[in-house]
Amino acid sequence: MTDEVAWLGTKEAAAQLGITLRSLYRFIDEGELAAYKFGRVIRLKEEDVERYMESCRIAPGQLEHLYPPPKGSGTGS
Numbered sequence: 001m002t003d004e005v006a007w008l009g010t011k012e013a014a015a016q017l018g019i020t021l022r023s024l025y026r027f028i029d030e031g032e033l034a035a036y037k038f039g040r041v042i043r044l045k046e047e048d049v050e051r052y053m054e055s056c057r058i059a060p061g062q063l064e065h066l067y068p069p070p071k072g073s074g075t076g077s
Contacts, residue, residue: 005045007043007046008043008044009041016053028042033049
């Protein structure tokens with residue numbers, strides 16, 4: 001028996017990721033996200049989209065560069 005593949009259209013995939021169609025096409029073109037072209041139609045596997053979302057997860061400590069160090073912790077004289 002074969003497993004059925006759950007396909008998403010580009011609009012559905014972009015909505016699921018919370019991004020614009022333009023960004024989705026860029027991710028596909030840059031090889032960050034797998035997509036398939038059937039004639040003139042582009043489809044993405046739902047499991048690939050979910051896997052991509054997980055790969056973008058931010059781990060604790062990855063955003064430290066976005067906020068200043070606490071006051072009084074400077075290394076100046």
